[in-house]
Amino acid sequence: MVRNPLAFLLLLILAPAALPAQSAGLSAPQAAPPAVFGYSDFTSESRIEEKFLAVPDAQLAGRRLKILTAEPHLAATPEDRKTAEYVAQSFRDAGLDTEIVPYRVLLNQPKAVRVEAFDAAGKLLMTGPTREHVEGDPYQDDPRVVMPFNGSSGSGDVTGEAVYANYGRLEDFDQLAAQHIDVHGKIVICRYGANFRGVKVYLAEQRGAAGVLLYSDPQDDGYFKGDAYPNGPWRPEAGVQRGSVGYIFKYPGDPETPGVASTLDLPDSARTSPDGNQPRIVSIPLSYHDAAPILQALKGPGVPHGWQGALPFRYHLGGVADQVAVKVHLVSQQDYQRRIVWDVIGKIPGSEYPEEWVITGNHRDAWVYGAVDPSSGTAAMLESVHGIGALLRQGWRPRRTLVFASWDAEEEGLVGSTEWVEEHAKILDRAVAYFNTDVAVSGPDFTASAVPSLKQFIREVTRSVPSPAGGTVYDQWKNSRSESNEHRTSNAPSAAEEVHVGDLGSGSDFTPFFQHVGVPAADIGSEGPYGVYHSAFDNFAWFTQNADPKFVYLQEMARVLGLEALRMADADVLPYDYVTYARAIESYIEAAKRRAMDDGLNSLDFAPAQAAAARFDAAAQKAHSRQITATGDLGKLNLALRETESALLSPAGLPNRPWYRHTIFAPGEFTGYAAVVIPSVNEAIDARDSNRAAQQLAVLAEALNRAAHTLDSAP
Numbered sequence: 001m002v003r004n005p006l007a008f009l010l011l012l013i014l015a016p017a018a019l020p021a022q023s024a025g026l027s028a029p030q031a032a033p034p035a036v037f038g039y040s041d042f043t044s045e046s047r048i049e050e051k052f053l054a055v056p057d058a059q060l061a062g063r064r065l066k067i068l069t070a071e072p073h074l075a076a077t078p079e080d081r082k083t084a085e086y087v088a089q090s091f092r093d094a095g096l097d098t099e100i101v102p103y104r105v106l107l108n109q110p111k112a113v114r115v116e117a118f119d120a121a122g123k124l125l126m127t128g129p130t131r132e133h134v135e136g137d138p139y140q141d142d143p144r145v146v147m148p149f150n151g152s153s154g155s156g157d158v159t160g161e162a163v164y165a166n167y168g169r170l171e172d173f174d175q176l177a178a179q180h181i182d183v184h185g186k187i188v189i190c191r192y193g194a195n196f197r198g199v200k201v202y203l204a205e206q207r208g209a210a211g212v213l214l215y216s217d218p219q220d221d222g223y224f225k226g227d228a229y230p231n232g233p234w235r236p237e238a239g240v241q242r243g244s245v246g247y248i249f250k251y252p253g254d255p256e257t258p259g260v261a262s263t264l265d266l267p268d269s270a271r272t273s274p275d276g277n278q279p280r281i282v283s284i285p286l287s288y289h290d291a292a293p294i295l296q297a298l299k300g301p302g303v304p305h306g307w308q309g310a311l312p313f314r315y316h317l318g319g320v321a322d323q324v325a326v327k328v329h330l331v332s333q334q335d336y337q338r339r340i341v342w343d344v345i346g347k348i349p350g351s352e353y354p355e356e357w358v359i360t361g362n363h364r365d366a367w368v369y370g371a372v373d374p375s376s377g378t379a380a381m382l383e384s385v386h387g388i389g390a391l392l393r394q395g396w397r398p399r400r401t402l403v404f405a406s407w408d409a410e411e412e413g414l415v416g417s418t419e420w421v422e423e424h425a426k427i428l429d430r431a432v433a434y435f436n437t438d439v440a441v442s443g444p445d446f447t448a449s450a451v452p453s454l455k456q457f458i459r460e461v462t463r464s465v466p467s468p469a470g471g472t473v474y475d476q477w478k479n480s481r482s483e484s485n486e487h488r489t490s491n492a493p494s495a496a497e498e499v500h501v502g503d504l505g506s507g508s509d510f511t512p513f514f515q516h517v518g519v520p521a522a523d524i525g526s527e528g529p530y531g532v533y534h535s536a537f538d539n540f541a542w543f544t545q546n547a548d549p550k551f552v553y554l555q556e557m558a559r560v561l562g563l564e565a566l567r568m569a570d571a572d573v574l575p576y577d578y579v580t581y582a583r584a585i586e587s588y589i590e591a592a593k594r595r596a597m598d599d600g601l602n603s604l605d606f607a608p609a610q611a612a613a614a615r616f617d618a619a620a621q622k623a624h625s626r627q628i629t630a631t632g633d634l635g636k637l638n639l640a641l642r643e644t645e646s647a648l649l650s651p652a653g654l655p656n657r658p659w660y661r662h663t664i665f666a667p668g669e670f671t672g673y674a675a676v677v678i679p680s681v682n683e684a685i686d687a688r689d690s691n692r693a694a695q696q697l698a699v700l701a702e703a704l705n706r707a708a709h710t711l712d713s714a715p
């Protein structure tokens with residue numbers, strides 16, 4: 001899975017005023033010898049980092065990528081098992097205590113997927129899905145390439161009239177309703193983009209649709225953007241985006257075991273119905289080759305502004321009673337079984353604080369070959385591990401425990417990571433960081449998202465890693481960011497301010513760590529034009545042609561990932577920046593208050609939450625000076641710093657989705673990937689529910705008071 005580029009825009013809208021982190025006074029002058037936050041003297045650690053940085057190798061990373069992408073390796077297949085063994089062997093070679101950890105989880109694989117469309121006269125318009133094919137791709141014809149399907153789709157055989165619903169966002173369905181187009185019993189056709197695909201199906205199901213077709217419009221990742229594969233990086237006519245439509249914004253992981261680990265010995269009686277965690281209706285993904293004849297034949301009103309895609313005809317909505325134009329027949333037979341998946345976990349015990357884990361993770365399963373998503377991340381992580389292994393051989397030991405994780409069945413809904421987190425929830429109370437990568441390399445532009453307390457940490461790490469384009473990763477990040485400034489909203493920091501680190505929504509394995517058990521987390525990647533997401537064309541040939549021909553960005557990501565882990569594992573004082581965190585929360589509350597006023601919820605009292613945020617801010621400033629001075633019982637100081645993040649969890653969880661417990665960040669119920677800040681408050685305001693908003697403001701104030709108190713308790 002991956003964050004969607006359009007979701008990034010949403011995130012800028014939903015997460016106002018990401019504060020520039022220099023407010024915390026943490027950033028060291030760039031050229032000076034490193035004064036690194038969290039270390040009273042960085043001299044010896046900087047030598048360790050230098051030794052580490054010398055090891056990750058571009059050619060080796062490329063070789064690893066080639067091995068990982070040699071065969072399609074969908075979760076729970078024999079080829080997936082082979083990649084688990086390869087990763088485990090690489091971990092062992094580097095000296096990690098390694099195990100392959102199985103879980104038994106409910107997953108579907110397709111037995112039959114068919115789409116046919118007819119015009120009003122009963123003439124056949126199309127049948128599909130058409131096999132993915134372009135001129136000359138060496139990987140596409142492997143019989144193990146799974147037919148296009150949606151993870152977590154319902155099974156069924158349904159026929160209905162087609163209605164076009166743009167991106168299938170809440171506002172798109174509202175727009176259809178405003179035009180008196182009822183989607184009840186119909187087949188809704190949505191284009192990919194703007195939100196998580198599971199949200200499209202969720203909304204269609206809520207409104208009574210009989211089925212959903214999801215297609216990739218060339219405007220969003222095809223020829224409208226640039227040349228299509230094999231001539232360029234964008235989606236070809238036959239390319240299909242597979243993907244899960246599970247309701248991960250309610251509960252990710254095995255849909256039968258919310259909050260419980262699906263270990264092999266978990267009895268079936270402990271499993272519950274997956275209803276509510278995944279759709280019952282059928283959904284099928286299509287290429288635009290297959291979607292075009294349906295869209296072209298639709299009648300009814302022309303589409304509203306912003307709904308027209310890049311196919312060469314005028315789009316219409318369909319769905320008008322006396323103008324039935326297209327009937328669509330969907331057949332989807334999904335083979336749901338409890339299947340075995342395999343996480344690979346490698347550990348290096350910490351010499352001083354063994355119970356404080358620093359976890360680095362990336363998923364391994366792919367819809368097909370997954371060169372970018374996720375194998376670029378795995379290749380990079382294995383080179384990080386290679387570098388750490390070289391340190392181990394020289395007698396070095398981390399002060400905290402290092403854990404490296406290769407997750408399975410992420411594509412089906414963050415399954416491998418969620419089950420592992422649920423199994424280890426207790427010890428993860430002490431884990432100090434989770435560093436994720438997923439779509440690690442699709443091009444040269446570094447990006448990051450993180451909990452606010454780690455945003456400055458990520459920037460500092462990137463100042464220590466060279467970029468293949470010259471200077472440091474940080475320098476290039478700053479450059480690429482000012483080039484893309486024109487696309488930014490007024491909320492974006494100006495060019496003089498810090499590089500932007502996004503907020504964590506969902507769509508990858510940081511979710512269970514951060515939003516379920518409160519482990520401070522970050523997610524990094526290196527991006528470029530990428531139109532083959534979740535298709536057979538995300539393969540080694542596409543990668544070497546378009547993303548990173550010399551594998552130097554794999555090497556860069558290996559260095560950044562490894563350095564995140566090393567620097568966190570060896571720090572004297574945990575380098576969390578709670579001042580930036582507190583300021584961000586204050587701005588979120590301020591923005592929510594303005595929205596409540598705009599929406600006429602005037603009676604809401606924001607004062608207690610604002611006072612609690614101010615208390616948290618004051619505690620953060622005091623803690624910051626203690627972090628700088630770094631004297632006394634550092635173990636106790638670190639414990640308080642770590643427990644502050646957990647204090648922001650609500651024991652009862654968010655309304656309607658108790659598995660999500662973080663009071664400050666969640667994936668939006670109607671965006672799926674993009675973060676919603678102070679989610680329970682903002683979603684109550686969206687719903688114009690002032691009782692719930694008042695209740696959730698109280699929960700937020702309580703969490704902030706708890707966090708302030710925890711931080712103040714530091715010695």
Ligand SMILES: [Zn+2]
Pocket residue numbers: 001002363373374410438439
């Ligand atoms: Zn992925």
